[in-house]
Amino acid sequence: xxxxxxxxxxxxxxxxxxxxxxxxxxxxxxxxxxxxxxxxxxxxxxxxxxxxxxxxxxxxxxxxxxxxxxxxxxxxxxxxxxxxxxxxxxxxxxxxxxxxxxxxxxxxxxxxxxxxxxxxxxxxxxxxxxxxxxxxxxxxxxxxxxxxxxxxxxxxxxxxxxxxxxxxxxxxxxxxxxxxxxxxxxxxxxxxxxxxxxxxxxxxxxxxxxxxxxxxxxxxxxxxxxxxxxxxxxxxxxxxxxxxxxxxxxxxxxxxxxxxxxxxxxxxxxxxxxxxxxxxxxxxxxxxxxxxxxxxxxxxxxxxxxxxxxxxxxxxxxxxxxxxxxxx
Numbered sequence: 001x002x003x004x005x006x007x008x009x010x011x012x013x014x015x016x017x018x019x020x021x022x023x024x025x026x027x028x029x030x031x032x033x034x035x036x037x038x039x040x041x042x043x044x045x046x047x048x049x050x051x052x053x054x055x056x057x058x059x060x061x062x063x064x065x066x067x068x069x070x071x072x073x074x075x076x077x078x079x080x081x082x083x084x085x086x087x088x089x090x091x092x093x094x095x096x097x098x099x100x101x102x103x104x105x106x107x108x109x110x111x112x113x114x115x116x117x118x119x120x121x122x123x124x125x126x127x128x129x130x131x132x133x134x135x136x137x138x139x140x141x142x143x144x145x146x147x148x149x150x151x152x153x154x155x156x157x158x159x160x161x162x163x164x165x166x167x168x169x170x171x172x173x174x175x176x177x178x179x180x181x182x183x184x185x186x187x188x189x190x191x192x193x194x195x196x197x198x199x200x201x202x203x204x205x206x207x208x209x210x211x212x213x214x215x216x217x218x219x220x221x222x223x224x225x226x227x228x229x230x231x232x233x234x235x236x237x238x239x240x241x242x243x244x245x246x247x248x249x250x251x252x253x254x255x256x257x258x259x260x261x262x263x264x265x266x267x268x269x270x271x272x273x274x275x276x277x278x279x280x281x282x283x284x285x286x287x288x289x290x291x292x293x294x295x296x297x298x299x300x301x302x303x304x305x306x307x308x309x310x311x312x313x314x315x316x317x318x319x320x321x322x323x324x325x326x327x328x
Contacts, residue, residue, distance in 0.1 A: 001059075009113040011067035012256060014056050015105060016121065017085045020049035020073050024143045028156045053121055054150055055157070062120035066308050071122035073101030094143055143190070148264040148306025149271065152313060177287040178251040178270040185250040185279050188271075189213045189222070192294040194325045195305065198317075200290055202239065205231045211294065220245045224298045243269060273311050279310060288317055298327035 004010040023046045025031065031047045033039055053070045060068040075081070075092040082089065089095070104124045108116065111125075134140025140253035143151070194209035203209060206228040212221045224241040225278050242262050243253040251274075254266035273282040279302070283292040300308075313319050 001063055001066065005063060005128055010065070011057075011069070011108065011113055011116060012059070013108045014052050014068075016052045016070040016072050017049040018123075019046045021143065022046045022074075023050055023146050025050045025054055025106065025149065025153055028153070029280065032160070042189055043060065044203045049268065051153065051157075054153060055147065056121075057119045058150065058154055060092075064118065067116040067118050069108060069118065069120050069122055071104060071105055071108060074123060078102030099288055100235060136319075146306045147303055148308075148310040152310040155310075155314075159325070161212070164310075174316060176270055176272060177286050178220075178247065178249065178282045179272060179274065180249060180251075181313050182249040183251055183271060183274050184278075185219070187246065188250070188274065188281075189215050190296075192296065192325055193298045194292050195295050195308070195327070196291075196293040196324050197293045198321050199323065203228060209327075210282065211292075216321055224255065272308050272315055280304065282308065282312060282315075284315065284317075288315070289316055291322060293322070 004012060004283050017041070019162060024153040026047055028034075030037055031044075031051065055110065056068050056070040059066075074096050075089075076098060077095040078098070081095075082091070085092065099307065107125050107129045108122060117127050122128065129139060131139040131143045132146075133142040182218040190213060190286065192209065192211045192213070193201075194203075197209070200204075203226075208227070208229040212227070214225075215221070220241040222245065224243055226239040226241065228237050228239075229235065230237060240258040241255050242301065243255040244266070246252050246254050247257065251271040253271075254260045255269040256265050257266070261307065268286050270284050270286065271281060272284045273280075275281070278296070280293070280295045283294065291312060295304075309322065310321050312322060320325065
């Protein structure tokens with residue numbers, strides 16, 4: 001890429017496929033066939049082609065001096081299409097010959113770079129829509145990835161390209177670990193709004209979840225007031241808890257709820273992530289059955305939320321199980 005950036009009129013052309021219209025980019029373990037799902041060749045191809053389009057969008061932003069685009073040749077009669085689709089290829093007719101498929105790609109190679117739209121998906125010398133998953137071939141949402149999912153793909157792709165190939169499946173099966181870098185416990189105290197969670201039986205179906213932390217005089221015990229409202233009735237509730245800080249980094253606590261008296265349960269309560277400015281945090285438990293994504297404000301913008309979900313996914317959580325908690 002540095003050589004391309006130093007070359008006037010440079011471009012990077014990636015040949016994707018119309019097959020990418022069938023899907024969004026999936027979980028990394030499905031895209032790389034490192035999980036337990038049965039391998040499907042057509043979807044594996046579509047995942048790769050969708051990933052190419054997303055990658056070109058990102059590279060176009062990161063390297064504006066280079067015209068980075070993806071393209072596809074249309075449905076072209078080739079042995080690969082015959083093998084993949086068999087008799088079903090009749091739905092793709094009329095098929096193109098090899099030259100008709102290649103002409104638009106060759107044009108991208110030789111035209112003035114000023115005529116090329118960075119990040120676009122080309123067919124027949126023209127940028128095309130990237131999604132047709134809605135009714136009557138409108139864009140819809142089913143094949144779209146969130147900004148957080150795309151950021152996660154880029155991070156994992158860089159890891160993969162550099163030989164760091166710990167699959168998500170392996171991460172998901174490992175216990176959650178607390179942060180090893182220490183937190184300033186006093187700064188961590190105060191009010192945290194629960195933005196999203198995998199709820200326990202206690203907070204399932206509640207809204208306006210807020211955790212208030214107060215450090216005792218000894219500096220190793222945290223008093224926790226969890227307030228909430230019951231959905232529907234709006235009736236407020238309070239659960240008091242007490243947590244003992246058990247590691248030097250102050251990121252692993254043993255927490256006990258108060259039900260009349262403090263029960264000696266000492267449930268592991270792990271600070272898995274904390275923003276440098278202490279604006280957000282992710283709390284979990286070793287078996288990943290629960291998670292609390294929290295912020296200092298009742299709401300966060302979509303980009304921040306997507307980034308927090310991506311972090312939860314990198315810890316091995318199934319983000320499909322994480323629910324937004326209403327705060328308004």
